Amino acid sequence: MRRLDPWLQLAAPVLLVVATAIVGSFTARATEIYFLTAITSVAIVVAIYVFVGNSGVLSFGQISFVAVGAFAAGVMTVPLDSKQGVLPDLFPLLRDHTIGDVSSLALAAVVGAVFAFLVGIPLMRLSGLAAGIATFAVLEITHNLLREWTKIGPGATTLALVPETTDLTRAAIGTVVVIAAAFAYQRSRFGRSLRATREDAAAAQAVGIDVHRQRLWAFTLSGALAGLAGGLYVHMLGSITADQVYLELTFVTLAMLVIGGITSLWGAVVGALAVSGLDSFLSEAEQGVGVGAATIDLPQGARLVTLGTLMALVLVLRPSGLTGGREFRLPRPPRRRVAAADGASKEAAREPV
Amino acid sequence: MSGNPLLGALDAQTLVDAVGLGAVYALMAVGIGLVFGVLRLVNFAYGQLIMAGAYTLAFTSQAGWPTWAGIAMCFVVVIVLSGVMDRLVFRPLRTQSPAVMLVTTFAIAFLLQSVALLVDVRDDTIGEPAASVASLNQAITVWGLEVRKVTIVAVVVAAVALSLLALLLTRTRIGLQMRAAATDFATARLLGVRANTVIATAVLLSAVIAAAVSVLLTVQNPLVAPDFALKETIIVLVGVVVGGIDRLWTATLGGFAIGFATGVINGALPTDKTVFLPSVVFALVILVLLIRPSGLFARGGTSLVERV
Numbered sequence: 001m002r003r004l005d006p007w008l009q010l011a012a013p014v015l016l017v018v019a020t021a022i023v024g025s026f027t028a029r030a031t032e033i034y035f036l037t038a039i040t041s042v043a044i045v046v047a048i049y050v051f052v053g054n055s056g057v058l059s060f061g062q063i064s065f066v067a068v069g070a071f072a073a074g075v076m077t078v079p080l081d082s083k084q085g086v087l088p089d090l091f092p093l094l095r096d097h098t099i100g101d102v103s104s105l106a107l108a109a110v111v112g113a114v115f116a117f118l119v120g121i122p123l124m125r126l127s128g129l130a131a132g133i134a135t136f137a138v139l140e141i142t143h144n145l146l147r148e149w150t151k152i153g154p155g156a157t158t159l160a161l162v163p164e165t166t167d168l169t170r171a172a173i174g175t176v177v178v179i180a181a182a183f184a185y186q187r188s189r190f191g192r193s194l195r196a197t198r199e200d201a202a203a204a205q206a207v208g209i210d211v212h213r214q215r216l217w218a219f220t221l222s223g224a225l226a227g228l229a230g231g232l233y234v235h236m237l238g239s240i241t242a243d244q245v246y247l248e249l250t251f252v253t254l255a256m257l258v259i260g261g262i263t264s265l266w267g268a269v270v271g272a273l274a275v276s277g278l279d280s281f282l283s284e285a286e287q288g289v290g291v292g293a294a295t296i297d298l299p300q301g302a303r304l305v306t307l308g309t310l311m312a313l314v315l316v317l318r319p320s321g322l323t324g325g326r327e328f329r330l331p332r333p334p335r336r337r338v339a340a341a342d343g344a345s346k347e348a349a350r351e352p353v
Numbered sequence: 354m355s356g357n358p359l360l361g362a363l364d365a366q367t368l369v370d371a372v373g374l375g376a377v378y379a380l381m382a383v384g385i386g387l388v389f390g391v392l393r394l395v396n397f398a399y400g401q402l403i404m405a406g407a408y409t410l411a412f413t414s415q416a417g418w419p420t421w422a423g424i425a426m427c428f429v430v431v432i433v434l435s436g437v438m439d440r441l442v443f444r445p446l447r448t449q450s451p452a453v454m455l456v457t458t459f460a461i462a463f464l465l466q467s468v469a470l471l472v473d474v475r476d477d478t479i480g481e482p483a484a485s486v487a488s489l490n491q492a493i494t495v496w497g498l499e500v501r502k503v504t505i506v507a508v509v510v511a512a513v514a515l516s517l518l519a520l521l522l523t524r525t526r527i528g529l530q531m532r533a534a535a536t537d538f539a540t541a542r543l544l545g546v547r548a549n550t551v552i553a554t555a556v557l558l559s560a561v562i563a564a565a566v567s568v569l570l571t572v573q574n575p576l577v578a579p580d581f582a583l584k585e586t587i588i589v590l591v592g593v594v595v596g597g598i599d600r601l602w603t604a605t606l607g608g609f610a611i612g613f614a615t616g617v618i619n620g621a622l623p624t625d626k627t628v629f630l631p632s633v634v635f636a637l638v639i640l641v642l643l644i645r646p647s648g649l650f651a652r653g654g655t656s657l658v659e660r661v
Contacts, residue, residue: 056450056452057452058452058455058456060459119639121643122639122640122642122643122646123639123642125642125643125646126594126642126646127646127647129395129451129452129455129598130594130598130648132452132455133395133455133590133591133593133594133598134591134594134595134638134639134642136587136590136591137591137635137638137639138635138639140587140631140632140635141631141632141635141636141639143631144628144629144630144631144632144635145629145632148628148629149629247583251459251460251463254456254459255460258456258460302467302471303467304463304464304466304467304470305464305467305468305471307463308460308461308463308464308465308467309464311456311457311460312442312457312460312461312464315446315449315453315456315457315460316441316442316445316446316457319446319449319453
């Protein structure tokens with residue numbers, strides 16, 4: 001039983017994603033998009049988790065890697081015959097070449113990783129909180145360049161005509177790859193070292209762990225996975241603007257991670273799916289949705305109010321999130337459960353009232 | 354400095370505008386730094402306090418209130434909102450890690466912004482004009498330079514507020530207690546410093562500054578929208594880190610520096626390149642952090658053990 005635990009920690013999130021995809025495939029075309037969005041959100045949130053969850057350093061900049069991934073994959077897959085017409089200002093290299101959509105996902109991951117590595121070198125030298133705030137600089141630069149520089153993208157207009165190749169199957173495969181990479185990382189020597197620095201940076205340094213280097217590896221891996229998630233995202237939407245991968249997405253994905261539980265892979269997946277579900281319902285409600293006899297018709301903006309309230313409530317009342325920041329495990333047999341409950345009550349007693 | 358070709362090419366006009374911008378950012382940096390000092394909490398929702406003040410100015414102006422009453426109301430709203438935020442959010446979170454506190458204020462920021470959107474779109478337009486304070490935006494000519502009145506007001510307000518704050522922190526009992534709390538809260542409490550009083554004072558001072566900033570920013574940008582002051586808050590937060598978040602004065606200098614640099618770079622960039630202003634400014638930030646990771650104005654090198 002014990003020996004199975006690590007594999008359950010991988011299998012549970014994977015199964016949850018696959019189940020979501022299967023349920024989604026039985027629904028109508030109009031609701032399928034919600035399942036697709038939910039699965040892609042899992043990929044983005046797990047990518048953020050790889051850095052934020054393992055290092056304990058908050059980052060507001062991971063969405064910039066989603067953004068570069070999305071735009072790299074998007075720009076490189078716009079069909080060649082229409083590209084010269086809609087994106088005339090691109091660098092010739094970008095303008096005159098087009099790649100397949102699977103290779104565009106790989107490209108998105110590589111671009112995300114390289115970008116994350118380069119900005120990680122200065123940022124990871126900062127101490128925790130300062131590093132988190134400084135990542136805003138990355139988000140701002142990325143957004144500004146994607147929005148204004150027409151040599152690398154569509155500028156302030158919408159990047160359209162991207163092939164919509166992310167269906168439920170491909171979204172699920174991509175997301176499972178992201179989850180597996182995150183799992184492999186957190187069980188590796190690097191992942192364990194980084195988690196040690198999260199718990200006690202001084203002690204980790206004392207046993208010879210280079211905090212900055214470990215954070216840089218995680219930042220780079222997180223950038224690669226975020227880039228891949230961005231590639232899935234743009235191929236799901238078919239069109240994208242720089243504003244779609246900016247502050248609101250940062251907020252929503254961070255909310256997902258925090259609500260699920262920041263320190264576990266399971267928390268990232270559960271949070272992403274739970275909040276996506278709620279989010280889909282609220283978006284429907286903003287259009288007006290019938291529940292039984294009553295019709296719920298929320299005003300515009302109510303979605304973010306609800307999400308913000310929920311996130312603040314979870315943080316104030318249960319800062320470790322829905323999963324308590326723990327990995328998935330089966331309920332223990334009775335005898336063990338007593339011990340577990342005992343441990344839980346001890347922990348509850350330690351918590352400030 | 355005059356030997357620098359970049360600065361030499363700039364006219365005095367740009368420098369005046371840059372100082373005005375720097376003054377506003379320095380005020381915001383003080384507001385954020387004061388609360389950080391006692392609570393170790395980076396208040397991301399600081400911009401939304403300013404936004405709430407700006408909406409108060411806009412709505413009172415539309416309701417035909419006299420300007421002084423609108424400004425007074427702005428102070429009342431910001432101070433009350435800040436007090437509520439402290440009681441409902443900051444206090445339960447005091448024992449949490451700085452990261453949790455930062456995400457929470459991030460959530461509060463988005464919450465307040467969405468609430469503002471709900472209130473704002475009732476008339477089917479986004480953005481409310483605040484006409485009553487706009488007269489301060491007129492320019493007057495001083496020694497051949499076009500100086501907007503609000504620039505002078507901003508510099509004066511910043512200078513007065515910072516001087517008063519310096520006096521308060523160095524010459525009064527509560528100021529001493531606040532400095533003690535900022536250095537080591539646990540020990541300060543052992544020595545009889547009342548935590549709630551110190552924190553309430555810091556939050557109050559920070560709110561007064563936020564209200565002043567919301568008047569200054571509304572004068573410069575009279576169309577108030579839900580994302581009012583959001584950009585400024587992000588820039589100031591980054592500036593505070595660049596200056597050195599551990600001490601109030603380095604944080605304030607960081608705020609001023611990033612405002613001043615933004616103004617100067619804006620003047621130095623060719624007109625068709627000014628859209629890239631944020632990239633240039635933030636690239637400079639990353640460069641500074643690469644050279645001085647513990648802050649531009651911080652003492653010594655990097656600390657071996659990080660605080661958070």
